[in-house]
Amino acid sequence: MEINLISDTVTRPTPGMMQAMLQAEVGDDVFGEDPTVNALEAKVASMFGKAAALFCPSGTMTNQIAVKVHTQPLDEVICDEYSHVYQYEVGGYAYNSGVGVNLIRGTHGKVTAAQVAAAIKPVHDWLPISRLVVLENTCNKGGGSYYTLEEIRPISRLCRERGLYLHLDGARLFNALVETGEAPQAVGELFDSISICLSKGLGAPVGSVLIGSADFIRQARRVRKAMGGGMRQAGFLAAAGIYALDHQLERLKEDNERAKKIGAVLQERPYVSDVRPVQTNILIFDVKPPYTAESFLQKLSTYGIKASPFGPQTVRFVTHLDFTEEMMERVIEVLRKL
Numbered sequence: 454m455e456i457n458l459i460s461d462t463v464t465r466p467t468p469g470m471m472q473a474m475l476q477a478e479v480g481d482d483v484f485g486e487d488p489t490v491n492a493l494e495a496k497v498a499s500m501f502g503k504a505a506a507l508f509c510p511s512g513t514m515t516n517q518i519a520v521k522v523h524t525q526p527l528d529e530v531i532c533d534e535y536s537h538v539y540q541y542e543v544g545g546y547a548y549n550s551g552v553g554v555n556l557i558r559g560t561h562g563k564v565t566a567a568q569v570a571a572a573i574k575p576v577h578d579w580l581p582i583s584r585l586v587v588l589e590n591t592c593n594k595g596g597g598s599y600y601t602l603e604e605i606r607p608i609s610r611l612c613r614e615r616g617l618y619l620h621l622d623g624a625r626l627f628n629a630l631v632e633t634g635e636a637p638q639a640v641g642e643l644f645d646s647i648s649i650c651l652s653k654g655l656g657a658p659v660g661s662v663l664i665g666s667a668d669f670i671r672q673a674r675r676v677r678k679a680m681g682g683g684m685r686q687a688g689f690l691a692a693a694g695i696y697a698l699d700h701q702l703e704r705l706k707e708d709n710e711r712a713k714k715i716g717a718v719l720q721e722r723p724y725v726s727d728v729r730p731v732q733t734n735i736l737i738f739d740v741k742p743p744y745t746a747e748s749f750l751q752k753l754s755t756y757g758i759k760a761s762p763f764g765p766q767t768v769r770f771v772t773h774l775d776f777t778e779e780m781m782e783r784v785i786e787v788l789r790k791l
């Protein structure tokens with residue numbers, strides 16, 4: 454049995470999803486004439502109670518477009534030091550938008566309103582202008598930690614009072630919402646823009662959606678084209694996204710549950726020194742010497758289990774649609790044996 458815990462991006466379309474893709478009605482989306490892309494965008498915008506949405510090839514692109522539209526060169530983006538926007542987008546904020554980042558050292562990737570307030574710079578000729586705050590929910594490098602609406606509300610209020618935009622990197626937002634039971638609409642009210650990934654836990658092969666006001670999305674469409682992200686018969690991919698939202702959203706709860714069960718086993722293993730709190734479908738833990746992340750992963754691979762190194766002693770597991778109950782039992786059996 455091949456078991457892949459590298460990421461929730463490794464999933465293949467389910468038979469139902471494949472069927473939906475094959476049957477998609479398509480057109481040229483650069484001309485706004487792909488009915489399936491239009492349907493996906495309308496569906497997601499309405500889910501979040503926003504005016505408009507934009508289908509993009511990746512979550513990196515949706516985040517980068519948001520930074521570009523919300524900022525001017527010489528502005529700065531306030532975010533946690535673990536943020537995807539800072540860590541894993543090739544420094545694109547500087548390249549695409551000519552902005553800097555002002556990093557907050559939060560808790561498992563999460564920041565508080567007080568921390569954001571302290572990070573906002575006064576206005577002087579010699580300082581960058583604090584223009585945009587980016588929150589990540591769930592936070593990947595934070596071990597899949599999530600914010601509740603209660604925690605976001607004061608940050609949203611602060612941004613409005615101080616005239617900063619607030620963007621949500623919600624690549625795995627639904628992994629959080631199935632835990633908290635909160636509605637996407639309530640999330641929509643707190644942010645100027647939101648990015649969600651269809652290609653992570655939701656199980657679509659490609660795609661992310663950027664959500665915001667009509668004016669924001671009008672500008673975002675132009676930036677997407679400039680970045681080379683205007684796709685033609687993208688409806689085949691959008692159909693997978695619609696199918697994922699309709700059929701594969703509630704089941705994210707299973708991924709979260711399986712991660713928690715594995716986390717509980719890791720917690721009691723003598724070769725593990727720390728397991729970050731397991732809140733959703735990501736597990737980050739440290740292995741003790743003589744193991745290193747590399748040697749531990751090498752060992753796991755002899756049992757057909759693949760995962761990612763996340764530091765010299767740190768390993769990441771991500772559960773997903775193609776990681777079954779049977780695979781979970783096998784992983785637990787192997788972890789107990791090591």
Ligand SMILES: *Cc1c(COP(=O)(O)O)cnc(C)c1O
Pocket residue numbers: 510511512513514516537538589591592593622624625650652653661
């Ligand atoms: C995966 C991910 C993204 C976007 O990644 P792409 O691979 O470009 O789609 C953005 N933010 C977070 C937190 C992610 O995990």
